[in-house]
Amino acid sequence: MSSIGTLWTIPQQYSGKRIRAVAAYAGLSVDLPEKYTHFEDNKKPEFLAKFPHGKIPALETKDGFKLFETPAIARYVAALAPNSTLLGSSLEDSALVDQWVSFSDSEIGSHTYLVVQLIRGVLTPYAKPLHTAFVERQVRSLKTLEQHLATRTFLVGERITLADITLASVLQLAFSFTIDAPLRAQLPNVLRHYNTIVNQPQIKDIFGPTEFCEKQAQYTPPAKEKKEAKPAAAPAPKAEKKPKKEEEDEDDDLVPKEEPKAKNPLDFLPKSTFNLEDWKRAYSNKETRGAGGALEWLYQNYDAEGFSAWRVDFKYNEELTQTFMSSNQIGGFFNRLEASRKYLFGSMGVLGETNNSIISGALIARGQDIKPVVEVAPDWESYEYKKLDLSNPEDKAFFEGALAWDLEIGGKKWVDGKNFK
Template structure:
């Protein structure tokens, strides 16, 4: 089996495992460095000279072609595999394979990884509503997958493709973190598909043993450091010893006390006649445009004193590459806005094409200042916010286009979008 290049990864990295599996199934091989220590070797000048971002997986072909990002490397390796069907046998099959690769990464893999970071204390502070939101969205994706696999052996066509191997690599992590025994019982087709892929003779050694969790990983607060009791001060002659209360607990200071929940400043605003939850239901259940559409409902009920409408634009569009990755970025931004869900509605999208796209959209926010609503997201400053005047024709057209997902800016048409509701 001929080697096509060198892959820098770690044994635990699921995207690296995916690339190795694709190579093995396609009949080619990739070399691994003899020694690689993550967080050390990828910071060295010789590594950064090849891969300036310092990120793994990273790949260099025998011809000197360099590539990063797991999905891109896996696709390239699949294309180098002779006589393989990993990328499909028609343009339509290739498109469906790309669709399921993106679905596995953005809808299952991303939410698994975010939950993993939350429960391990990597993403701080821990917030139960955000944990629940990530889990709920992953479960919705798994149900879609389960329904698709109910009548199919593989995701696309009648043979294993890049989509199947990608999904298996993503599910292996999810099975150990979020997909516990009760949830697995609801996913017989997904579990059957996973076992089919990871037990292929070429792949069994790469995937190894899967650790199935019995209960979804949960956050455990760090133990409170026990304080040494301070030596009692000698009483003054006039000091009177206060009687100890019968229900006094000597260890009260060692028991975590629940802090009173701070009120959000937005809760002190005058009550509004515009019910945001009613609007979210109207938007979800009605056509956006047309008679009796959600936009008509909005204009009939909107309270311009209690709420404001904003245009939001990503500041660093020149860094955007694949449109599906930009869509995932919007999803991540919305996930980090979870704490403001009761104050906010959003509709944002990717406009343009690969390597020539922008992120833009509209927000409906409580109050007249956007910052208290969006600053719960650590990356809120990566976006520009402009208040829209709906009596202005251009602002109104932008707002309606963002909500209807037919917005067009400088010739760039809407290709994908997400809602925050």
């Protein structure tokens, strides 16, 4: 395998892995520098003379050609082996390869990078709305990929292209930080494609093992530093006491004050006679229907002033495939509602069959507005919420069916469900 030149990169750098994998799959290789220390060697005059911006990966071929930026290097290396079909076997395929390379970098890779930078405090002071927006954009893109790969082995044509290797390189980072177990359960085709690419014999050692995260990486506020105890000083002479009026005129704003932690708006609601924790215990320990059952207990104790009942329906049922995957999706949604556990109870399920199912169910929530309760979950807007009137027979029948797990909608019967307690 002939070397085309030297690639400055860090062994674990995902963009560098992409270039090395493309070269290996094309039957070529690149040399890594014998010694490279990032943030030191790339700032030296001899490196900047070749690559003025100081970025890596950076390639210098044996005939002196210099190139930086990962997509450009990867495409150049792929073009050095025209028989590999890494760039597609037609003009149209070549354009599609470029399309999916750009999509992988801009929609998957960039949002992973932004989340990582955000939770590490590098990009900007941490902001939950930004974090949520980045994750939602990435999830939407992953679902586009899932749909595209449902009928294809590879992104373009019938053989591996630069697009497939590019996607694998950005997914490896995403699997470690943003694509957690519940989300992976919704992406069987993406996961199948990833495993197909990274386990190709020519490039398996380059990608190495993948560290799959079980839960999405979250921001952890830095611990407050403890102040060092100062040595005891001699007692200062007592200051002369000022008149009260003079004390009141002092500028207190010059002294920094610690802001009190913001409370959830639900904490300010009037106290309710209905105890949600008692209800959760009743639901867990009693039969749902029948005399002395959980529903009878609920109707005897429910406080419609302090709590409300809601119907919840998934907006994108046409995207659902395997029913067990849909059940996992409900579990993921409930996991992301953890911050509202003391304000919320839920019973949701999958109704129907494979490739013809829906997600629906019911919630009991503190207060009369569902938004403050569910917006803690990044994917809360993927569901529709309708307030239920339990004095209305139709609403009451739906509510009881969701809690008893015997709900039926449009001929679709309940096949699996999960509770949020």
